[in-house]
Amino acid sequence: MSDNKDMMPLWEVFVRSKNGLSHTHAGSVHATDAEMALQNARDIYTRRAEGVSIWVVPSAEITASDPSSKGEMFEPSGTKIYRHPTFYDIPEEVGHM
Amino acid sequence: MYTQALNDPSSKIATVEEGEEKLNDYFMERISADEKIEPNDWMPASYRKTLIRQISQHAHSEVIGMLPEGNWITRAPTLRRKATLLAKVQDEGGHGLYLYAAAETLGISREEMQQQLLDGKARYSSIFNYPTLTWADIGSIGWLVDGAAIMNQIPLCRCSFGPYARAMVRVCKEESFHQRQGYEILLALCKGSAEQKAMAQESLDRWWWPSIMMFGPHDANSTHSDQSMAWKIKRISNDDLRQKFIDATVPQAHHLGLEIPDPDLKFNEKTGHWDFGKIDWDEFKRVLAGNGPCNRERMEARTKAHNDGDWVRKAALAHAAKQAARKSTRKAA
DSSP, X not given: OTTSTTSOOEEEEEEEOXXXXXXXXXXXXXXXXXXXXXXXXXXXXXXXXXXXXXXXXXXXXXXXXXXXXXXXXXXXXXXOGGGSGGGSOOOGGGOOO | OOOGGGOOTHHHHHHHHHOHHHHXXXXXXXXXXXXXXXXXXXXOHHHHHHHHHHXXXXXXXXXXXXXXXHTTGGGOSSHHHHHHHHHHHHHHHHHHHHHHHHHHTTTOOHHHHHHHHHTTOSOOOGGGXXXXXXXXXXXXXXXXXXXXXXXXXXXXXXXXXXXHHHHXXXXXXXXXXXXXXXXXXXXXXXXXXXXXXXXXXXXXXHHHHHHHHTTXXXXXXXSSHHHHHHTTSOOSOHHHHHHHHHHHHHHHHHHHXXXXXXXXXXXXXXXXXXXXXXXOHHHHHHIIIIISSSHHHHHHHHHHHHHHTHHHHHHHHHHHHHHHHHHHHHHHO
């Protein structure tokens, strides 16, 4: 939809809620350029001190994994339970490890 | 919100080949397992259409809803009330934007939805076709209209469509201040002079029934309800929500010392609910059909704002195109 030049492109908004935390996806805004996207994101997603930093990314620039290949994509990690600490038996008398 | 640009239109074509029926069964399985449906997942065309209609109407209501309250920003009685009202109206604009973005994930553009509103093809909540004649109306809107909206929106936080549910979580968090500030306005008036209290009562007299109608027709006459319940877009029926709202609101009115304009209103010891009088559905239909007190005024104001903003949108696009061109020539040089 952003290929129509009369329409404002869509941007995805990521907000860092406070120092020490990573930016997380908050939503999206329409804007003609990056500066406007930042200003709109500020007005729409941080009206109540929800953030200390904002990233905006053109939605069209995001590459997403295909939901229909969810199986092939994520199944391998599901079967490798030996990657989790609980897979290994440690005698109780050894204590917390 | 949530990346409409990632919707791949080719996936819709694939579904027909795979067999619509099987996909629909799988879809309903996911719905009954309380899974959230996301924009890129397969969904029945009618589910998509229903959501686009509902979410866009919800968005239009937020945007049109700014008009009756905006009417009092310059005349708010104190600076505190003015700052509050400005913040509230700004919130409503924000809610409209979250909702347009949620609808856009279904493959419709914001421009298209706005055009439907301007062309009179899309509706908005009929409550906003009533005028704000006195300052007390700003109190009544916050207390009753936002109160009724919260009742409606809380179950929508659990709606089966992910982007709509997430937008509602955000909206509900912000809406609570709206209801409280409205009640506070009425509380101040009711503790004031006899004239101020009369103003509060007169306002409640006008807003009570339209607020009750916000929950829509009785369950037996609600056209879209059954399907929406089956899809878990709607979680609680119109009549149940209305009863919940009345049960919560009547004691609040009593606390204000105001009388609810319904002679049949009576607490039912057996059911534990407040019984209420007959709703004037003719009025509801009349306002919905475009003949409420302010339908034309609202659409004129919205159309004027849209047209007046046309040059701003064009200038912003032209500026962005010029900046981008300049950047690419600089790169080439």
